[in-house]
Amino acid sequence: MRFTTIWSVLSLLAPLAVEASVLAIDYGADFMKASLMKPGVPFDVLLNKDSKRKIPSVVGWKKSDRVFGGDAFNLASRFPSDVFLDVKLLQAVPYDSDAVSFYTKISTADVTETARKTVALRQSDGKEWSAEELIAMQFAYIKDLAESFAQEKVRDVIVTVPPYYSQFERDAVVDAIEISGLKTLALINDGTAVAVNYAMTRNFNGPKPEYHIVYDAGASAIRATVVGFSNVKDKKEGAGTQISVAGVGWDRDVGGLELDRRLREILAKAFEEKHKKDVKKDKKGMMKLWKEANRIKAILSANTEAVSTVESLAYDIDFKSKVSRATFEKACEDLKPKFVQPIYDALNAAGLDLDNITSLIFTGGSTRTPMIQAAVKAAVGEDKLAYNVNADEAAVLGAALQGASLSRQFKTKNIKVNDVGVYDVQATYAAAATSPNAKPRSITTLIFPAGSKVGTKKTLTFKRKDDFTISLDYRNSVAPGFPTRLLEADIVGVAEAITNLTERGAIDPVVKATLTLSDSGFVSVSDAVVFGEIKDDSITGKLKGFFAGSSSTEETSTGSAENTPPRETPETSESASASTTTSSSSAAPEPTPVKKEKEEKKAPVENTIALTVDVRFTTIAPMTIAQKQESRKRLRAVDQEEAIKARREEARNTFESYLYRLRDLLDDENRETPFKKCSRETEREAIAVKLDDSFQWLFERGDLAETSQFLDKRIALETLEKPIVHRYKEIEAFPEALNNSQKWNWHTRMFLTEARQNLTAEIEADLPSKWTGDELDALETTLKEHESWLNEWVEKQRSVKSYEDPVIETTEMKARAKVLETQLYKLVKRKIPKAKKPKAKKAAEEDAKATETAEGAKPTASPPPPEQGEKTTEERKHDEL
Ligand SMILES: *[C@@H]1O[C@H](CO)[C@@H](O)[C@H](O)[C@H]1NC(C)=O
Ligand SMILES: *[C@@H]1O[C@H](CO)[C@@H](O)[C@H](O)[C@H]1NC(C)=O
Ligand SMILES: *[C@@H]1O[C@H](CO)[C@@H](O)[C@H](O)[C@H]1NC(C)=O
Ligand SMILES: *[C@@H]1O[C@H](CO)[C@@H](O)[C@H](O)[C@H]1NC(C)=O
Numbered sequence: 001m002r003f004t005t006i007w008s009v010l011s012l013l014a015p016l017a018v019e020a021s022v023l024a025i026d027y028g029a030d031f032m033k034a035s036l037m038k039p040g041v042p043f044d045v046l047l048n049k050d051s052k053r054k055i056p057s058v059v060g061w062k063k064s065d066r067v068f069g070g071d072a073f074n075l076a077s078r079f080p081s082d083v084f085l086d087v088k089l090l091q092a093v094p095y096d097s098d099a100v101s102f103y104t105k106i107s108t109a110d111v112t113e114t115a116r117k118t119v120a121l122r123q124s125d126g127k128e129w130s131a132e133e134l135i136a137m138q139f140a141y142i143k144d145l146a147e148s149f150a151q152e153k154v155r156d157v158i159v160t161v162p163p164y165y166s167q168f169e170r171d172a173v174v175d176a177i178e179i180s181g182l183k184t185l186a187l188i189n190d191g192t193a194v195a196v197n198y199a200m201t202r203n204f205n206g207p208k209p210e211y212h213i214v215y216d217a218g219a220s221a222i223r224a225t226v227v228g229f230s231n232v233k234d235k236k237e238g239a240g241t242q243i244s245v246a247g248v249g250w251d252r253d254v255g256g257l258e259l260d261r262r263l264r265e266i267l268a269k270a271f272e273e274k275h276k277k278d279v280k281k282d283k284k285g286m287m288k289l290w291k292e293a294n295r296i297k298a299i300l301s302a303n304t305e306a307v308s309t310v311e312s313l314a315y316d317i318d319f320k321s322k323v324s325r326a327t328f329e330k331a332c333e334d335l336k337p338k339f340v341q342p343i344y345d346a347l348n349a350a351g352l353d354l355d356n357i358t359s360l361i362f363t364g365g366s367t368r369t370p371m372i373q374a375a376v377k378a379a380v381g382e383d384k385l386a387y388n389v390n391a392d393e394a395a396v397l398g399a400a401l402q403g404a405s406l407s408r409q410f411k412t413k414n415i416k417v418n419d420v421g422v423y424d425v426q427a428t429y430a431a432a433a434t435s436p437n438a439k440p441r442s443i444t445t446l447i448f449p450a451g452s453k454v455g456t457k458k459t460l461t462f463k464r465k466d467d468f469t470i471s472l473d474y475r476n477s478v479a480p481g482f483p484t485r486l487l488e489a490d491i492v493g494v495a496e497a498i499t500n501l502t503e504r505g506a507i508d509p510v511v512k513a514t515l516t517l518s519d520s521g522f523v524s525v526s527d528a529v530v531f532g533e534i535k536d537d538s539i540t541g542k543l544k545g546f547f548a549g550s551s552s553t554e555e556t557s558t559g560s561a562e563n564t565p566p567r568e569t570p571e572t573s574e575s576a577s578a579s580t581t582t583s584s585s586s587a588a589p590e591p592t593p594v595k596k597e598k599e600e601k602k603a604p605v606e607n608t609i610a611l612t613v614d615v616r617f618t619t620i621a622p623m624t625i626a627q628k629q630e631s632r633k634r635l636r637a638v639d640q641e642e643a644i645k646a647r648r649e650e651a652r653n654t655f656e657s658y659l660y661r662l663r664d665l666l667d668d669e670n671r672e673t674p675f676k677k678c679s680r681e682t683e684r685e686a687i688a689v690k691l692d693d694s695f696q697w698l699f700e701r702g703d704l705a706e707t708s709q710f711l712d713k714r715i716a717l718e719t720l721e722k723p724i725v726h727r728y729k730e731i732e733a734f735p736e737a738l739n740n741s742q743k744w745n746w747h748t749r750m751f752l753t754e755a756r757q758n759l760t761a762e763i764e765a766d767l768p769s770k771w772t773g774d775e776l777d778a779l780e781t782t783l784k785e786h787e788s789w790l791n792e793w794v795e796k797q798r799s800v801k802s803y804e805d806p807v808i809e810t811t812e813m814k815a816r817a818k819v820l821e822t823q824l825y826k827l828v829k830r831k832i833p834k835a836k837k838p839k840a841k842k843a844a845e846e847d848a849k850a851t852e853t854a855e856g857a858k859p860t861a862s863p864p865p866p867e868q869g870e871k872t873t874e875e876r877k878h879d880e881l
Helices: 002-011 069-077 099-104 131-150 166-177 190-200 258-276 283-302 323-332 333-350 370-380 394-407 495-501 539-544 595-602 623-665 681-701 707-765 773-798 810-828 840-854 865-878
Strands: 022-027 031-037 058-060 065-068 082-087 110-113 120-124 129-132 156-162 184-187 208-218 222-234 238-250 305-315 317-324 357-363 416-417 425-430 442-448 457-460 469-476 487-492 507-517 523-534 552-557 608-610 614-617
Touching: 022 131, 022 317, 022 394, 031 394, 058 069, 058 131, 065 069, 065 131, 065 614, 069 082, 069 523, 099 110, 099 258, 120 131, 129 131, 131 156, 131 166, 131 623, 156 166, 156 190, 156 394, 166 623, 184 394, 190 208, 190 222, 190 238, 190 394, 190 416, 208 333, 208 370, 222 333, 222 539, 238 333, 258 283, 258 305, 258 317, 258 323, 283 305, 283 323, 317 323, 323 333, 333 370, 357 370, 394 416, 425 457, 442 457, 442 507, 469 507, 469 523, 487 507, 487 523, 495 507, 495 523, 495 608, 523 614, 623 681, 623 707, 681 707, 707 810, 773 810
Parallel strands: 022 156, 156 184, 208 357, 238 416
Antiparallel strands: 022 031, 058 065, 058 082, 110 120, 120 129, 208 222, 222 238, 305 317, 425 442, 425 469, 457 507, 457 552, 469 487, 487 614, 507 523, 523 608
16 A cells, blocks of 8 residues: 555656755654655655654653664663653643643653743753753754755755644744754644545545545544545646545543553552552653553554563562453543544534545554544444555655645645634734723624634724734633633834824724734734725715724635744744735745725825734743744754764774774784784884773773874874885885886887887988987986886895885886876877978878877877877768768
């Protein structure tokens, strides 16, 4: 199944540009999966260094070494206070919320409160890391994997989030992305990502939607997403698949982690009953039991019984106990309705019945648990169950495809996605005072009811004369302990703008504020202006100036709005100003303004003035730029420390293996090795003494030494070794160097003999010559000098012992031979002077030969043999035709 999927998608993909790749991360509480979309690279799940497709979402420290994924998970029971699991559960949660009490039940980590009233975890050495920082480290780890796989920088990322994630939690995800050095392309709801993956390889009939439920049982929650798939025709882009989320249901209190927790309770109780000791008082024991519960749950998915054995679980006691599936299921009896309620909630939100549903698509690791499968089967009927997507990978692959289509770097299958917000969002503001002494009355309007399409803007119109504040709230708390207030936006500069327009003749100017629900599910006050009709004398102009109520809303349903959260990021300015909308990096078409505004824009009169929107976060604030920079600095410092450590390790290893290599050279007493042949006893002794020192230093001080000390010590030894190495390298290179020198002697002599004969003949025949006698004499002098130098020193070298330094260096031999060669070729390539009456053919031949040599074809022997020259001449003639 996987291979057909991948290949059929590949055939749909063609790179449009090559500059950037898109990373997708499906970040779950237990596991994370990643995928990289890069032109020319097969589309698949990214593997980690152990070739694992699923990477545990864990970061931890083994003393001062930071570890990730499976390595970290395996260390959890040894370092229960330094290995952090399930950090996803802590995203944006207030310190005193239920989410934190649940976390402390399943985790042994030390939970503390941040200055932002959210949660940090404390290492055993006291160092504290916010949830955002710990997740950013994991994102950075994925980024590194992707970069070493892609061999290029990776920046843009799309990350999956549960559809029920509030704005606070979505902000925490984006903060972690930014701290990690990545850039948010978009967030995508995980059920929607699975739907994209499902649609990748399927076609749907016509415009009437075919409904499926994506049922996702994850580690932290269960959610169901009702999705309609239809085939739509677009004039510009042709036929495509439309994915519309119709309804979402969820339960944040039930998931794989709660099952693990209950199974661990069973095991802990069994331990207590048997050994009369409380394992819960032992952090390491609880961590061991947590891993064990996870293992037993997997066994009980396939078997009705499992035997749990943990060596030295706690108090030095080896634990052994039998657990049956029945016991486990009995302990989860109360959860059973919760497994399926999200399905009913989703159908209800969509306004559909089970009859309208074609299939229920299972995803998420916990769908392997039999009691969950059974509950779902009982609820929807066996014939509707579909196991046709990869339960672990559908979300990340769908997210990657969606990321690719947003980045517009790729040509992908035409899939359009309509998602929805799942919470009621309302706006509150103080009504304009009717009289100076009236009590301020506050007005609340539902702006984006649950089920509103994302990528929507709404405009609120106010008759105001002064600055005022719009607050955005969730109608109900999204989870126990979470606040409802999202943000407060001060609309600033109203009075001046009204005066300005009024002075220019506007009648009853009003304030218009634009509220956005972005594609990634963020709400914001994205824009505010004062708008007024400039007075014209016609009756219609006067009539147009009237506005009925004190405020009214108009909805602008646009194809899409910005993907990135509408708040400060290092890239945009500090204040969420009115220009946020226009400067958004939206890949979607610009929103179409309502018709009226379009006409107004065409009108020559300036009748809108932009206002400043100052946004304040009074509850769980997203991190400020300064806070993110600070976190980024902390993470960079860790990276740098690790890099220094890695370099030091490498220097140490190189030094150590150098010492062993040298020791082997010295030890090889019985063989006549080149090293031995070329060294004196005294030299070897000197090296041996220094080598012993170095070994001793390495063992005594190696753990504390600096990178540079390893280098210095190595250089000190190399200085002793080098002359010896040089001797045998020279002995090896000598024969070839000698051969080379002799070759040029021989070529030069051959040339001189022939050249002198020709010169004599030419003088006799009164023909022009290429050389003069003097030139040939000069070459002969050089040749003789070279020959005698060579003879003399080669003779001297013969009596040099192998353990003595050579008296003649091969580099010098080569240099001297080169001098001779150069002088020889200056004459060889000489052209024949223009003859008084040259024989045409011969002249042409000589010419061609000269050209060839001049062009730098390096001859291997003295004057090229005549046949070769002629052949070349033929070729050239052909070329010229
Ligand atoms: C759902 O099914 C009911 C009855 O089975 C039908 O009347 C209704 O039209 C269907 N709704 C949709 C949206 O298909
Ligand atoms: C009105 O605003 C425009 C720009 O929006 C500015 O150029 C002009 O000076 C202002 N006029 C007054 C009277 O404030
Ligand atoms: C010298 O060079 C010639 C030709 O390049 C080769 O045949 C011969 O084996 C070489 N002799 C030595 C000692 O390298
Ligand atoms: C000497 O003359 C012959 C015949 O013309 C020619 O082939 C040869 O290349 C000449 N030798 C040199 C060294 O120029």
